Amino acid sequence: MLSSIFSTLFSMRFLVTIVRLATPIVFAAIGTFIAAQSGIGNIAIESIMTFAALASVLGSYLSGSAWVGVLFGIGIGIVTVMLIAFFSMKMGANAMLIMIALNTFADAVAIFVLYLVTGEKGTTASLTTPVLGSIDIPIIKDIPILGEILSGQYVLTYLCWIIVILLFIFIYKTPTGMRLRACGLNADAARTAGINVEKMRVLSLVLSGIFAALGGIYLSLNYLKIFSRGMVSGQGWMGVAANGISAGNYWILILSALIFAIFRAVSIIFSSNSAIPTDLVNAIPYLAVFAILTIVSIVNYYRVKRGHVEEQ
Amino acid sequence: KKEETPAADTPAETTPAAEDDGVTKVAVLIPHRGDQSYFDTIAGAADEVNAADNNITVDVFECDPNGEKAEANWMNWFDNVCEDHQYDLVVCGNGDYEDFLYKACEKYPDQLFFNYDYDYIPESGIPANCYSTKCNTAELGYLVGALSASITKTGTVGVVVGMDTQSMNQFISGYCQILTANDVKYVVSYPGSFSDTALGKEVTDAMIAKGADVIWQVAGGLGNGVIDACSAHDDVWCIGVDQDQYMQFKDTNPEWANTILTSALKNTGVPLKAFIQMVADGNYQDKLGKAEMWGIALDGVGLAENDFYMANTDEATRAKLAEVLASVVNGEVKVIDCLTDWNADEYAAQWPTLLAGNRVE
Amino acid sequence: MTDKNTSSKYSKEYKLSISNPKLFDAIKMAIAILIALAITFVILCLISKDPINALKTILLGPLSKRRYIGAVIESFISFAFAGLAAGVLFKAGGFNMGAEGIFIITGAVVAWIASSPVTSSPILHPILCYLGAMLVGGILMILPSFLKAKFGTNEMVVSLMLNSIYAGVTAYIVRTFIATQQRGSVSSKDYLASARIGYLYEPLRISACFILLIIVTIGLYLMMNKTKLGYQMRLAGVNPKFAEYSGVSAFRLSITTAVIAGVLCGMGSTTQLLTQTSYYTPAQSLVGIGFSGMLLSMLGKNNPIGIVIAAFFIKYLEQGAAILYFVDNAVPSEIVSIVEGIIIMLISSQYFLRRLRERQLLKEGLEEHAK
Amino acid sequence: MSETILKLDNVTKVYPNGTVANRDINMEFEKGEIHSIVGENGAGKSTLMKVIFGIERPSSGTVTYKGKETDFNSSMDAIKAGIGMVHQHFMLIPSFSIVDNIILGDEPKNGIFIDKKEAAKRCQELSDKYNFELDVNAKVSTLSVAKRQKVEILKTLYRNAELIILDEPTSVLTPQETDKLFDQLRSFKEQGHTILFISHKLEEVKKISDKISVIRNGVSKGTYLNEELTMQQLTNLIIGRDLDNDMNAYKTNEDFHGEKALQVKDLYMERNGKPVLDHMSFAVKAGEILGIAGVEGNGQQELVRCITGLEETKYTGEIDICGNVVNDLKIKGRRNLGMAYIPEDRMGDGIAGALPISDNLISTYYDREDINGKIFMDTKAIRKTSEDLVDTFAVKTKSIDTSVNSLSGGNIQKVVVAREYNTHSKFMIAEQPTHGIDIGSEEFVHHKLIEMRNAGAGILLVSANLNEVMSLSDRIIVMFDGQIAGYFPKAQEVNESELGMYMLGARHQTPEEIGGALND
Ligand SMILES: Nc1ncnc2c1ncn2[C@@H]1O[C@H](COP(=O)(O)OP(=O)(O)OP(=O)(O)O)[C@@H](O)[C@H]1O
Ligand SMILES: Nc1ncnc2c1ncn2[C@@H]1O[C@H](COP(=O)(O)OP(=O)(O)OP(=O)(O)O)[C@@H](O)[C@H]1O
Ligand SMILES: [Mg+2]
Numbered sequence A: 001m002l003s004s005i006f007s008t009l010f011s012m013r014f015l016v017t018i019v020r021l022a023t024p025i026v027f028a029a030i031g032t033f034i035a036a037q038s039g040i041g042n043i044a045i046e047s048i049m050t051f052a053a054l055a056s057v058l059g060s061y062l063s064g065s066a067w068v069g070v071l072f073g074i075g076i077g078i079v080t081v082m083l084i085a086f087f088s089m090k091m092g093a094n095a096m097l098i099m100i101a102l103n104t105f106a107d108a109v110a111i112f113v114l115y116l117v118t119g120e121k122g123t124t125a126s127l128t129t130p131v132l133g134s135i136d137i138p139i140i141k142d143i144p145i146l147g148e149i150l151s152g153q154y155v156l157t158y159l160c161w162i163i164v165i166l167l168f169i170f171i172y173k174t175p176t177g178m179r180l181r182a183c184g185l186n187a188d189a190a191r192t193a194g195i196n197v198e199k200m201r202v203l204s205l206v207l208s209g210i211f212a213a214l215g216g217i218y219l220s221l222n223y224l225k226i227f228s229r230g231m232v233s234g235q236g237w238m239g240v241a242a243n244g245i246s247a248g249n250y251w252i253l254i255l256s257a258l259i260f261a262i263f264r265a266v267s268i269i270f271s272s273n274s275a276i277p278t279d280l281v282n283a284i285p286y287l288a289v290f291a292i293l294t295i296v297s298i299v300n301y302y303r304v305k306r307g308h309v310e311e312q
Numbered sequence B: 001k002k003e004e005t006p007a008a009d010t011p012a013e014t015t016p017a018a019e020d021d022g023v024t025k026v027a028v029l030i031p032h033r034g035d036q037s038y039f040d041t042i043a044g045a046a047d048e049v050n051a052a053d054n055n056i057t058v059d060v061f062e063c064d065p066n067g068e069k070a071e072a073n074w075m076n077w078f079d080n081v082c083e084d085h086q087y088d089l090v091v092c093g094n095g096d097y098e099d100f101l102y103k104a105c106e107k108y109p110d111q112l113f114f115n116y117d118y119d120y121i122p123e124s125g126i127p128a129n130c131y132s133t134k135c136n137t138a139e140l141g142y143l144v145g146a147l148s149a150s151i152t153k154t155g156t157v158g159v160v161v162g163m164d165t166q167s168m169n170q171f172i173s174g175y176c177q178i179l180t181a182n183d184v185k186y187v188v189s190y191p192g193s194f195s196d197t198a199l200g201k202e203v204t205d206a207m208i209a210k211g212a213d214v215i216w217q218v219a220g221g222l223g224n225g226v227i228d229a230c231s232a233h234d235d236v237w238c239i240g241v242d243q244d245q246y247m248q249f250k251d252t253n254p255e256w257a258n259t260i261l262t263s264a265l266k267n268t269g270v271p272l273k274a275f276i277q278m279v280a281d282g283n284y285q286d287k288l289g290k291a292e293m294w295g296i297a298l299d300g301v302g303l304a305e306n307d308f309y310m311a312n313t314d315e316a317t318r319a320k321l322a323e324v325l326a327s328v329v330n331g332e333v334k335v336i337d338c339l340t341d342w343n344a345d346e347y348a349a350q351w352p353t354l355l356a357g358n359r360v361e
Numbered sequence C: 001m002t003d004k005n006t007s008s009k010y011s012k013e014y015k016l017s018i019s020n021p022k023l024f025d026a027i028k029m030a031i032a033i034l035i036a037l038a039i040t041f042v043i044l045c046l047i048s049k050d051p052i053n054a055l056k057t058i059l060l061g062p063l064s065k066r067r068y069i070g071a072v073i074e075s076f077i078s079f080a081f082a083g084l085a086a087g088v089l090f091k092a093g094g095f096n097m098g099a100e101g102i103f104i105i106t107g108a109v110v111a112w113i114a115s116s117p118v119t120s121s122p123i124l125h126p127i128l129c130y131l132g133a134m135l136v137g138g139i140l141m142i143l144p145s146f147l148k149a150k151f152g153t154n155e156m157v158v159s160l161m162l163n164s165i166y167a168g169v170t171a172y173i174v175r176t177f178i179a180t181q182q183r184g185s186v187s188s189k190d191y192l193a194s195a196r197i198g199y200l201y202e203p204l205r206i207s208a209c210f211i212l213l214i215i216v217t218i219g220l221y222l223m224m225n226k227t228k229l230g231y232q233m234r235l236a237g238v239n240p241k242f243a244e245y246s247g248v249s250a251f252r253l254s255i256t257t258a259v260i261a262g263v264l265c266g267m268g269s270t271t272q273l274l275t276q277t278s279y280y281t282p283a284q285s286l287v288g289i290g291f292s293g294m295l296l297s298m299l300g301k302n303n304p305i306g307i308v309i310a311a312f313f314i315k316y317l318e319q320g321a322a323i324l325y326f327v328d329n330a331v332p333s334e335i336v337s338i339v340e341g342i343i344i345m346l347i348s349s350q351y352f353l354r355r356l357r358e359r360q361l362l363k364e365g366l367e368e369h370a371k
Numbered sequence D: 001m002s003e004t005i006l007k008l009d010n011v012t013k014v015y016p017n018g019t020v021a022n023r024d025i026n027m028e029f030e031k032g033e034i035h036s037i038v039g040e041n042g043a044g045k046s047t048l049m050k051v052i053f054g055i056e057r058p059s060s061g062t063v064t065y066k067g068k069e070t071d072f073n074s075s076m077d078a079i080k081a082g083i084g085m086v087h088q089h090f091m092l093i094p095s096f097s098i099v100d101n102i103i104l105g106d107e108p109k110n111g112i113f114i115d116k117k118e119a120a121k122r123c124q125e126l127s128d129k130y131n132f133e134l135d136v137n138a139k140v141s142t143l144s145v146a147k148r149q150k151v152e153i154l155k156t157l158y159r160n161a162e163l164i165i166l167d168e169p170t171s172v173l174t175p176q177e178t179d180k181l182f183d184q185l186r187s188f189k190e191q192g193h194t195i196l197f198i199s200h201k202l203e204e205v206k207k208i209s210d211k212i213s214v215i216r217n218g219v220s221k222g223t224y225l226n227e228e229l230t231m232q233q234l235t236n237l238i239i240g241r242d243l244d245n246d247m248n249a250y251k252t253n254e255d256f257h258g259e260k261a262l263q264v265k266d267l268y269m270e271r272n273g274k275p276v277l278d279h280m281s282f283a284v285k286a287g288e289i290l291g292i293a294g295v296e297g298n299g300q301q302e303l304v305r306c307i308t309g310l311e312e313t314k315y316t317g318e319i320d321i322c323g324n325v326v327n328d329l330k331i332k333g334r335r336n337l338g339m340a341y342i343p344e345d346r347m348g349d350g351i352a353g354a355l356p357i358s359d360n361l362i363s364t365y366y367d368r369e370d371i372n373g374k375i376f377m378d379t380k381a382i383r384k385t386s387e388d389l390v391d392t393f394a395v396k397t398k399s400i401d402t403s404v405n406s407l408s409g410g411n412i413q414k415v416v417v418a419r420e421y422n423t424h425s426k427f428m429i430a431e432q433p434t435h436g437i438d439i440g441s442e443e444f445v446h447h448k449l450i451e452m453r454n455a456g457a458g459i460l461l462v463s464a465n466l467n468e469v470m471s472l473s474d475r476i477i478v479m480f481d482g483q484i485a486g487y488f489p490k491a492q493e494v495n496e497s498e499l500g501m502y503m504l505g506a507r508h509q510t511p512e513e514i515g516g517a518l519n520d
């Protein structure tokens, strides 16, 4: 049994699984990150993913084009963050409260809409929806090991990693990215430098909404071909947690999202054997992240005690 | 084959309480629609009854959308539907809610109740104003196991079970039994969720990697992930659950439909519709206070034998299956039922052995 | 300075104008509720044949039968405890989201004690359940706060992770130690009759828990506003650096508030189980009571009394919407959540009438300055 | 050439909470002049500047810049029009480099990217042109306060500001640094820039200004030519009376039998492998003020953190407060032994801004018996205590229930000092106690410190303001590079330039001389 676990852990398929599982979590993570950069803690990712997952399928059904579906999903993502922006910036509501309310009622709202459109409350199974496919990359796909990982993945997985790189460039290399970060680091300083902080925050929220939406769209329109009630299942929260772990470091963010994916994949291995009580299998990714985070912070604590201070 | 339980007392003469205006009114309490499993089956059956021209109306109430299972909430709902005697029949069921149902039976002795899926029989017996049924999923699993065994090419099959609970395991106790007996290897996976479709897909992928080529899903919405994973492989069959999932996807998503050889039908709607009809006809008295198992013989469970299934199975397979079916119906084979055969201690002691049978880890 | 009556010099002013913050808040709240109702009405127009009656049902339905209002009273108590727990944490500036997990895992404790024949006294047995859940809740809630206070570990992430971990552990405990064979899903044995909490006034379903809630709320109110601990919480909540500078031990304070919050979760969980269930089925996934608690605490502005009122208000609304759903089956059951969401968002909005108030303040400011 | 560049007509600013910060202000500023604006804390100086700079909109009245009435929606508009502002509080992003801070909001581009090379080049050129001596690639978090001040000014120059507003730029600078800044300001003036200068240090105002405008309680008290005004007249215009500057006259010298309020022995601490406190030993006697002078960043902050118990990094040596070794105690334990502490960063460490004044006046002794009952805090006693303190310290407020952050800087500092005063402690650390507060308040705080000293408290005064150190202290220590570089047992007998030599590390006393600091 142990040997079978090991052989799975080091198999190619395992890596491919991680890449697939990572996509929505990475989307959620960069969605949280970009909002955090401008000083907004967006914890509504889970609800945005849910809305977008549904909206994209409905959009694809109504228009007959998967890409229009994607636009639909993104549109709903933007509408949701604009709702947050409206209530928190224009109406003076506590942003956190609005976001928690969104999360709390997201499933009900999604099902309500699903019901209005399809008369069902479970899935969009009754709708014919064009979906996005996967891409074979001509030459790479024939390379023995690399080909399996790099080729044949879903369209949005590629988009995800392209965005990861572009976003890095945007945040750290472009003027807008720098202004956006300034808003998060010291809003007053940004404001006095002539930056419209509110506008920057709305921009970062919109990006956040788009990325989170893509995470949801991936689930319903690319990875699977259907919207299914409750399908986001905490993957948005994993993105939020990854951002919490990153402490503002982009590559640690991505790494954290990958760790979630890795341990989700590990939990899959354990779900089909009796090594760990089944009740605890689902807790594996959370346990792993909890352990890593705790150990890192303890190590840091003793570093500071010994007089090592990170330059800010 | 019926398993009859003697009623605790002689059934009270219970008459439908509502005004006899010729319309039979039925209230069905389910937690919510959209579980893509048997609550949907129940609601679907109710809709069918409504649609038919039969002087029966069925109101379906979604009482617990968040699945909090709070007794107080359910009792409120029983109060809602029972206190004004508006309904001739009140329907509820499932192991999670049947306690509440039985309490309501006690509180409203003049009201007629129906439990469409019981997990256990109370010590005091089934209340005299209630009829309880159960679809025999152990037999269903046995049948699926038989089919899987006869069509697998690799000698390995698999099943994805949403949660590791006794009533979910009831589905696979017969499955494990027959596969072990036939020396077919099987993979059992408990992803621990009924909704996380992504997990369903990856779990299935891992199963396929272990060589499984016939994969059954008993996992609600998560099962969509299972179907999707199977559809990516030409040589892997998926077996659906609860409803005829081939028919469900045939028009809208042929790619998925074409991987669903058949579905393991848990026809909860069959006893429901039957009993509603009895109530409408007024000849339900002898069912009261009873708990009955609706197995293969009563069409409580079965495999979906649609055109696709017919086209993709050969005569020999179907004949083999008919044989198995007969042996179950005539009692030649005792299908192990981990839920109703065993008490807690027996379950704890014997289930791991049964599960481990020919399992591949 | 005249020695006669110095205190009046610095005392608060009360005037009947929107520049008076209390009055302004009340007006704002009223308008928010009106707008929320208007939006709800629009939605009802879309889905109900008789929207006016539908709205009336939502608002007044719960008052139409004693059992309805009884259901509100019965269900809002544990909900309020969740809000109070979040309120205590927030007040002290913590961001521990662990209430969810504590609610779940203390459920196992309650179920264990309630289903064991530890005593046959119908008074002692529930008390033991409470004590057990409060003890375990208090202890387990410490972990995220401890890690945060001692090592600076991200509290939010840790508590989120722990929620899922506790959910798994609870299922494991229930299955392994207190399961029953009766039910198909993993659930505990039935509680013994002695553990159930009866009603003091059955028609309105008022139980001792109601009194417990009132006592706890008043106690928390006094604690937050009149005691040293409450003072420390205020300092730390507003400026943790200043609290530290003032000699408030951040470590001790965060542990203390975590324990209080955990104890409150334990109370909430016990109340919920012993009044609303007769056996325990651990949630298969997180049910969100922790987040609902946070919502309540924000709605109630971390004020215990406000939180309890908010809890009652929300359960009242839920009941109203549920009655509507019962009488008008064409309305989807999700209407409950949707109405709730709209009202919460609008009530939390601070900026209603801001312009008007600013103009008034400006006028008063100039008048005063001229003196 | 007397070309009016900026004109204020009847500018009134009322904050949304009803505070009237400016009322009917009329002022004129000419191109190429250095024009100071003075007034008490809360007089409305910063608000007026914010109105000019477009951060706040005037409630009524007009601002005319270069002959055109302005309608700035944000500081962006002001910046575009050629106005630059250095704020009272630093508006820098510590984790950014100097370059990034300077170019923020107006970045040179290369395609869609920031042209980092070009940016660095321009910033370096600018820095060199004005002799700012900055390595523009350094992170701001590594810079001294004086350098940060320079970065703030560079920010305005980078955007070609013609009108530069400096809101209290010198409050954190040493005399030498201030002189340097003034040289630069004069050179700006020569190049045609107009400077609006705000400061509470009247000598500086007299030194640098062409014109001086006085604001009192939101209302303009007129604009004067610098030559027209004597120091005394200016003081009178601002606070309506004279100041007395000789603090030594108030000192009494009772005998406290050489009791020691604080004793520090061989204190040593490392950060990232380098010593930041290097074997320091000294003592503060009861009834004296020991001043610590030094350029900021030479270990003063770490020293204070070690003494107060706020330091997280491990240190060696012994700290002794009122006769007790306190190494293992946290700040509360040390406070209980008789320590009081006025922190440098009053906004960050000294107050809970959103809480009422009364809460802020008791924070360090909230558990004391006189304001507590058996279970509950004694609300009446707290109100009484707070009202008394507000009266004694003349905190300008309508009610003790007002939140502290609606007070002006000087009044906030009075709240902090009042609180620490009311601990009746035997040992007080006063860290930059008059930073950024007006002359009236400064005088007041100084009096209170002397009063405490006379009553037998030992006071450790840490200040970047040499005047303050010299006029208040009985003895003086100069810190350089984590060490005691010089020890002066008679504060009256040292002069500014001598201290300056030690502060800059040009001189260092022998261990024997320094040993005197321990007072054995
Ligand atoms: N109600 C108010 N009335 C007057 N001035 C205000 C008010 N609120 C804030 N200000 C001042 O206006 C400036 C901008 O305030 P704002 O709240 O927009 O910024 P912020 O607090 O830095 O934003 P954030 O909280 O999102 O980081 C601040 O300098 C603040 O002092
Ligand atoms: N954002 C704000 N909201 C409300 N009132 C404010 C705000 N900012 C300043 N005030 C008030 O306006 C008045 C003028 O404040 P301002 O900061 O302009 O004074 P100042 O002259 O710069 O004082 P200081 O010398 O202390 O810097 C004060 O009473 C202050 O409390
Ligand atoms: Mg100012």
Ligand SMILES: [Mg+2]
Pocket: D041, D088, D168, D409, D410, D436, D437
């Ligand atoms: Mg100031």
